[in-house]
Amino acid sequence: MDATDLEGDQHVDLKGGAALADGQEDNLETSDSTCGARSPGDIVIGVLSPCHTKVESLQERIRPERFKCTEFDLRSFVQALAVIYTIDTINDSGFLPGIRLGYIICDTCSHALKAIQSTLHMLTFNSTLPICDFEGPLVKAIIGARYSEVSSAVARVLGLYMVPQISTTSSVTTLDDKLRFPSFLRTIPSDGHQTRALAQIMVHFNWDWVGVVSGDDSYGRAALQGFLKDAEDVQVCIAFNEVLPHYLDHAEIKQRIHEVADRIQSSNARVVLLVLRAELVEQLFEVMIERGISRTWIASDSWSMSRPLALMKGINVVGDIFGISFITGQNPGFDSFLANLTQGPGAVNRFIDEYKDLRFGCSPELPDPQNANDDFLTHATDLSLTYSEKVATWAIAYALRDLLKCNQTHCPGERDFPPWKLLQELKRVRFTLDNREFFFDDNGNFANGYHLTHWVKRGQKRHIEVIGDQCEEGTYTNVSNLPNCLKCPNGTWSLRGWSKCRQQTEVYFNWNDPFAISLLVVTGIGFLLLLCVLIIFLIGRHSIVFKVAGGKLCFVIMAGLTVSFGGAILFVGRPNDYICRARQTMYGLGFTLSVSCILVKTFRTFLAFLMDGNQQHSLHKLYNPTAIIICCTAIQGLICLFWLIFDSPKVEKSISRQSMNIVLICNEGSNWGFGIMLSYIAVLAAICFVLARKGRKVPQRFNESGYIIFSMVIYLFVWICFTPIYVTKFKQRSAVQASAIVVSNFGIICCHFLSKCYMILCKNKEDISRKAYMNREQLQ
Missing domain, CATH: 1.20.1070 (Rhopdopsin 7-helix transmembrane proteins)
Incomplete structure (x- = not known):
């Protein structure tokens, strides 16, 4: 599934205060064009982003007509802007001399069918799909999608043409299968690492009797099975295991939430792990707040950084909240970029147009809302969550630098290369960014660890603080509050989560074998x-x-x-x-x-x-x-x-x-x-x-x-x-x-x-x- 699900961000009032009214939400429709933003370049990068969270009248769809998407999603919009900002930074830096990177951003509307349509549009070349190796598609690599279900569907299509796909949030373990998803990569660990990290948190705090509530989607089932195995390995016992429907409009969703609340209330387990999307956690917490039930809650990556949850009324009643989230970082200058949104030379961005219409269109004192700007986006979203978009874009840039044989003055390599050549370079790429080393492992994942988060009470709300990291392999820390873990010295090594380094053991066909x-x-x-x-x-x-x-x-x-x-x-x-x-x-x-x-x-x-x-x-x-x-x-x-x-x-x-x-x-x-x-x-x-x-x-x-x-x-x-x-x-x-x-x-x-x-x-x-x-x- 998916890292840090913040679909709740879509309900932030773009004018400043309360959530949008229902009538306003119903009117938030985009144009029915397939892709909403593009900028020309010598090499084009595609972006699949759920800038809208719903497809209107999807259940009534009986023929292949255009999709109409609703409910503008701020977080996904900002993530797409992070790719644009990083591409502009790369172009301005001369990192690829003589090469200008372009982009095309297509909306998935959080649905697999719409994502496949957008993907096929980006693969077209002279109005036809590529059939042979020598026919190059419109884009050479694609960043996205956000949700694992969508990424899995898109990866099937892109795997056919071996177009590299880099997701920054889809973490389900099935995407590790290179036989089914040969061109899929991601800048985060898979859920196999997350379940082990969750089990280690239990051990660290001596929580050996816990309850689990998970969703019935592929992410929830896979994460649950992984955690049950990892918990057994470290002797953490499961008090109960409840499953909630993943879909919000499920007929029995409210009944099941109350049944789960009853089970939590009657159990003597004081620690509960929630592997759910943020909207389901919000509904469960509403019942907990109403009943005055307090527990220690452990958040999976899907809601551990959810600002709408941290700001919900009565959140302090539910008890302590800990969680794990993917490693984040800073993107210097991005806040200024958001506060001064403009469309660059030759660029078209209907998403920016729609955002400004929503933000400024109702103000009579602004005759031209498209020229208006403020710092709303820098406060409405957590900009550190866009770090993976920055890393993914730089990974493509480093792979291109190797593929095109770039030096300080020019890039002599062939620019009209087939995407599979870029995929090969991406699998080999290794680069340093912000004093961290990044590369894809054999399964196409970044093994860059997790943050341990704590939801600290601040007034009537919660503030999400990072209180620790899980050490990456080859690093350690023996003191607290270090900005980065220390690298193992003198040829020693450590496994993920270790606090010290050891000598590695040489393995060969030994005489004692x-x-x-x-x-x-x-x-x-x-x-x-x-x-x-x-x-x-x-x-x-x-x-x-x-x-x-x-x-x-x-x-x-x-x-x-x-x-x-x-x-x-x-x-x-x-x-x-x-x-x-x-x-x-x-x-x-x-x-x-x-x-x-x-x-x-x-x-x-x-x-x-x-x-x-x-x-x-x-x-x-x-x-x-x-x-x-x-x-x-x-x-x-x-x-x-x-x-x-x-x-x-x-x-x-x-x-x-x-x-x-x-x-x-x-x-x-x-x-x-x-x-x-x-x-x-x-x-x-x-x-x-x-x-x-x-x-x-x-x-x-x-x-x-x-x-x-x-x-x-x-x-x-x-x-x-x-x-x-x-x-x-x-x-x-x-x-x-x-x-x-x-x-x-x-x-x-x-x-x-x-x-x-x-x-x-x-x-x-x-x-x-x-x-x-x-x-x-x-x-x-």
Whole structure:
């Protein structure tokens, strides 16, 4: 839903005192044009703002006719003006040399259908919607919308064209889903952070028995479920949980409010959390005031800064009120801008015209109300709530500066860029404003914390004061009343809400990890098997079995497997640049050496039983075991050498702001180098497989083809499975590749050596003699 819902601001009397009469409200209609303000520019920013809060006769709408919007909303109007003021500030500062930012502001009228119509209008290009990437829409980015329901609907449309959308108030957690809302960003945290902050407030004040009242909309349901879970985690118990209809014209709204008031009155819980829109809180408080019921109230962001509530009659009766609101800030010069509202050169702003008509139009002493000004807006609204609009506009400006490659004198980049390019820059943007660092996290949110507010009694009204902040990640405070939290020193870090910093923990494929221990045990078994095979083959080196198995090539294969096993061990433990390079090189060269020897064995068998004599004679010229092994391994050596020279593997630190862990992992550098190294081994294995299949009709007693086929199938299957797992499991890459290496090595050991060891040790010498072999060959 939505931050700091102040729809009540729309009822502030623009002439100075009481609320507008019902008859006056009914006459506050805008023109039926889609968008009410615009200013030309080289790059245009769109703004979706609910400058009106209702769509007239919406329930009677039976055909696609124009929307008629009513009830002018001061807060949204001022927020839209904050975007204009920030754009003017950026243009005047020369931040984007040679580039003028323009804007177009369209009214959503607080309704999703109207917002979609306005969005489609802003996306039009030459009266048509963009279809292909090369057709640019009218705007390159959109700021808005205010309410989560509206933002969700708009985000579906903008996600189709990948137009960046930055909301300053919509906080519902479902908008974190980048699959459904790929181009949505926001300058506030999501409600997942808010519910944790609410639970922390309960813990801080030792409130362990609380009631909850929430709305039945998507915001209320999601926030409720999040708070129930977070409250359980910190052992805060829920005394009751009541739900009110979100829509103000619900038939049972008054009855439900009295039922909820009864429940609050009868419960012994002295603390009540209200996750409601401000209008519902006002109706509930009216009942509380009438009954003289006092409790401690906790305000969600939707009403924690509501001035109409703070000024309502009898508000001091209800008890203490605490709440959380989004981090706000100052916008120097904005108050003067509001006190001297004018339309700049080439600009059109019907919203200003309508505001001045409402404010000054009934004064007979002002013949031209459009030229009149005063400081009403600076007192009628909380200007600090427009800080998010300032930050959102500057975020777009910084992203444009990077995209257009701006320097101190000009911006040489292409101005007619597709919006998705700006979206990519926005996701990477990181800038400092008012001594605060801003950037979007992986979910497209700003993790900039919350204010803790207290509604202090002042006469018969309440004054909303900020009494504390929730510390952003990487900051801390050990004293009160600091204007900003302190940054963690000397490489230390803190999580949100911490009062001190700590050293982060390095996370890698550790020796103590159970899987690492298992992998090392299996690798040790592999080394032991190779040693046993070596001893057995040395003993039976004069047997026909040894010669059929490859003779001295077996020792070379074992040497390659030993190097490969050694590379697998280097995947365990704290990595550094040298280990990252050595482990890939050891595996690449070691396993290539083994497969090259197997290729020689396969080629020999293929030639020996090739039926075409001429072809056999021609191919026999290519049979040079030493040259084949050296050439095949040397090619892999060159691949690894070029890889190491141009973009070698190195250690990468993956640091998350929401974690105390620093993940150390080897970045393989050039994906081309890594891919070519693995692909080259796969090509050799595939050649072995093909030749072995062609030579599979060799006399079965001493046939190597079946073992070669099986070992190569194991290798290819393992590495085909390895690729998608390696790509998707970033933190587990070391374990995944080490496992693939060990399994591949065991495939060769089991297929090429164990059966020969069995024949050497367990068969009669006469049965495996050369004479027996020749007799069986003749029988074949």
